[in-house]
Amino acid sequence: MAEPPLSDAELIARVVVRDDRHAFSELVRRYQSAVRTTLRRLTSGNHALADDLAQETFMLAYRNLASFRQEAKFSTWLYRIATNAYLADARKRKEELLGDRDGQLADDEGADREDDAPGGSDLERSASLSMDMARAMAVLSDAERAAIVQCYHNDLSHEEAAQVLNCPVGTVKTHILRAKQKLKSRLAAWARD
Amino acid sequence: MNDQPRSAINAEDDWLEAALRAEGEAHRDSYLDDGGFTARIMSALPAPVALPAWRRPVLLVLWALAGLGLAFALPSVVLDVTYDVMRLVLGQSVSFSGIGAALVAIAVATWAAAAFVLRDD
Numbered sequence: 001m002a003e004p005p006l007s008d009a010e011l012i013a014r015v016v017v018r019d020d021r022h023a024f025s026e027l028v029r030r031y032q033s034a035v036r037t038t039l040r041r042l043t044s045g046n047h048a049l050a051d052d053l054a055q056e057t058f059m060l061a062y063r064n065l066a067s068f069r070q071e072a073k074f075s076t077w078l079y080r081i082a083t084n085a086y087l088a089d090a091r092k093r094k095e096e097l098l099g100d101r102d103g104q105l106a107d108d109e110g111a112d113r114e115d116d117a118p119g120g121s122d123l124e125r126s127a128s129l130s131m132d133m134a135r136a137m138a139v140l141s142d143a144e145r146a147a148i149v150q151c152y153h154n155d156l157s158h159e160e161a162a163q164v165l166n167c168p169v170g171t172v173k174t175h176i177l178r179a180k181q182k183l184k185s186r187l188a189a190w191a192r193d
Numbered sequence: 194m195n196d197q198p199r200s201a202i203n204a205e206d207d208w209l210e211a212a213l214r215a216e217g218e219a220h221r222d223s224y225l226d227d228g229g230f231t232a233r234i235m236s237a238l239p240a241p242v243a244l245p246a247w248r249r250p251v252l253l254v255l256w257a258l259a260g261l262g263l264a265f266a267l268p269s270v271v272l273d274v275t276y277d278v279m280r281l282v283l284g285q286s287v288s289f290s291g292i293g294a295a296l297v298a299i300a301v302a303t304w305a306a307a308a309f310v311l312r313d314d
Contacts, residue, residue, distance in 0.1 A: 019241055033225040033245050041220065051230065058234045133216055152217040184209055 008074045016066050024065075027074075027119035028058050034075060034154070035082050041149045044138040053089060057082040072163055079154060080164040083146050090142045090191045129190060136186035140179050143167075249311050256310055 005015075006026070014023035035057055041049035060081050067103070070078055137145055143165070150161040156178075162169045264271045285291070 021235060021238065021241070024238075025235050026230055028231045029227060032230050033223075036225050036230070037220060037223060054230070055234060055237065059237060060196075062238060073199055116284075129212060130216065130219075133212060148213070152213045153220040155217060155221060180209055180213075183213075187209065189207065190212070 009070060012065060012068060012070075012074065015062070024062060027061075030056075031075060035078055038079060038149060038154060039082055039083070039086060039151055041137070042083070042142075042145060044145075045134060049089070053082065053085045056085045060085070063184075072160070072178055075154075076156070076160055076164060079150065079156075080166065083164055084166070087142055087146065129187075132187055133183070136183050139186055140182055144175045144179035144182070147172050148179050150180070151176060252310050253307070256306070 006023070008027065008030075011020075011023040011027050014020035015027070032054065036050055036054045039053045039057075040047060043050045043053070046108050057078060061078060064081075068074070137148070141150065146165055147161060150156045150164050152156065156164065158169050161172045165172060
């Protein structure tokens with residue numbers, strides 16, 4: 001009879017106490033998809049950068065696993081590390097570029113597309129909205145995008161998102177409000193339709 | 194987002210809210226194939242700390258030295274315990290099976306102590 005899979009807590013204990021590499025690889029296998037897709041959202045679809053940040057996330061998780069208090073879910077802890085890695089990288093890139101030129105480009109592109117009339121079948125409309133949404137997300141600030149990704153894509157509550165983003169709950173709500181205002185303006189054609 | 198009451202959502206925002214929720218559901222339903230990612234992480238981890246080969250015998254010797262040190266540091270205690278044990282043993286009727294049981298007990302205790310010291314870390 002096959003053994004039941006070990007819980008996250010059991011795997012973490014094995015890594016911390018015995019430096020069990022097999023247990024850590026099981027944790028990576030369990031959460032790689034969630035962490036990588038989250039980072040792909042945060043990086044506006046830059047898969048290579050997202051995977052590099054995901055690798056950094058798991059390396060940091062391995063080094064700091066002993067400090068994980070199990071007060072939050074392991075996934076929430078990982079999202080926090082991933083978001084911090086993304087925000088640190090975004091800051092570094094902005095310093096290098098002296099301004100977010102990508103955001104400006106996305107901004108311009110979004111303005112061009114604002115009055116595109118959405119049409120076609122439901123499937124085409126859905127795909128088209130998804131693409132427009134991705135472009136509109138690129139216009140958001142890093143913190144606004146992170147708040148939207150945690151609350152809508154990772155389905156976290158405002159309190160959990162505040163833990164992940166390391167900021168007060170009120171700040172998360174403000175980021176969401178501002179992000180939605182920007183998205184509404186970028187996706188105005190979809191509202192009229 | 195699971196803590197925002199639907200009633201709180203402005204009707205004007207409804208389409209955006211629905212679109213964000215739909216995006217979120219699609220995101221959560223999608224599974225990204227590992228594609229060697231886990232293997233890449235595992236190969237990037239620092240090498241496990243290798244303990245030197247001389248560590249185990251040295252530990253065994255240190256335990257033995259600690260026992261001898263205790264015996265020398267507290268000779269009266271060791272002598273008292275030894276006398277009491279001898280008195281107990283001599284007061285009993287000695288049989289071969291008793292001696293055998295005592296030897297087995299000593300062997301088990303020695304083996305357990307050695308196994309503890311030489312255990313895999």
